[in-house]
Amino acid sequence: MNHPGTIVFVEVGSPEEKVMKVTEVPESVAFVKLNGAKVPVVRVVAQVVGAQRIIVSYGADGARLSATYQSKS
């Protein structure tokens, strides 16, 4: 599946949004592999919770595609 071209990175609690071209990010960030198919990521929302950062990737239709839980250190 083709990527629409850009990904918006958001950190909860920060007013800033960073928009990056898909060519500027690794493929493992730009796409999530679901059921054997590569689904484009268009929005990445990170939130710091305690000692962890939780990063959630969303698809073009607003669907939550995956969540990455940071290791404590």
Add this chain to the structure above:
Amino acid sequence: MSVKLGPKVDPRTAVIPGPTRATASSEAKETRAGWNPLARRPITQVHHRPAPGPTPPPMEDHPVVDHLEQQLLWAALPAQRQKQLHALIESTSAIGNRARAAIARVVEAEDFAGLTPAEQAVRVSAAAFSPPVIPELTIGDLENTRPLLELSRRQEARVRGFEFAGAAPAEVKVTTVTIAGHEVKITEATTPLPAGLHQHSTETIIDALRRMPLDALKQIQEVQLSSARSPTDAFYAQLYGKPDFRAYMNCGADGVVGVFPFTEAGEQNCTQNCVHSTHTVSSTLVHEAGHSWSMRTYGHASEQGWKDWEAAAARDNMALSAYAKSSVDEDIGEATVLYLESRGTPHFDTYRALYPNRFALLDRQFNPAAAPQPPAPRAVPPQFSGSGDR
């Protein structure tokens, strides 16, 4: 009027009395000394772990908190708030203890007696519910006393050429287990881990899966135990300015979970309340199961299910946890942990009283026979403040 806070306080007093300015300190001390940790609410089942940081001392009896419903301020609370507050202060869980301690601090404040009942109600409500009853995250925050689910079948195989995310093809051990009738595949790297790093064993993951509520387990298809770092680490390290950023777990909407090597050796054998414990792994998977069912059932962002959930959350008028406030997705994930992890325990009714409208929707998902009819839709104000909102 100076009314001493103590066992002889008339619970029908019109306005909750507070210590006078001259005696506030000594009386507050006396009140705390008078709390009898064994007198009224023995904490026999602590479903919620106390929050990190300073924990209030065990608090069981308090002359005002125990008779809150007989105070004038009670009438100033909306009916639903009364039900929620009643459930909270009567709860034998740690969240009940925390709330009672917070309310006690408020009513012992020097200026409290001079407030109107409506003002007192606002303060008491804020003390009990703000910040959220669950401070950060429900993941790993709930005790789990359920018996392990039955492991009925186990099959192992070696597979060559398997590709973990970001790693070269390698031989892996694939263990297929059937737990309570549900099949899960666990793929474990056989490549040696880099020095200083640790990874869960297949046995640990089987244990974590067996600790899950069955309704959540059904959402998990595969767990992959990699011996290589996540391919996203370098990018996120740079993006977030954290050179030591390391992903621990990645959960996809298809029920495939990736676990990456971690550094904390001491936590490997931890059973509760640490990031890499079996308990936390299990709890995290329950949270992710909440995303799986909601995506599958509610579908695309514009569909009615999400709006129904937002409306239910607005009617509950209370955050589930600080993390749940970030988006409707996370609210569902957190609610699913709370619902499934507490089901079958005495605390389930407490949580249902606190979050009745969300629990009604979860009934439709996990207990349709007992689910009430859906409420009529109505306009609600925006509930979620995070950037990941639908």
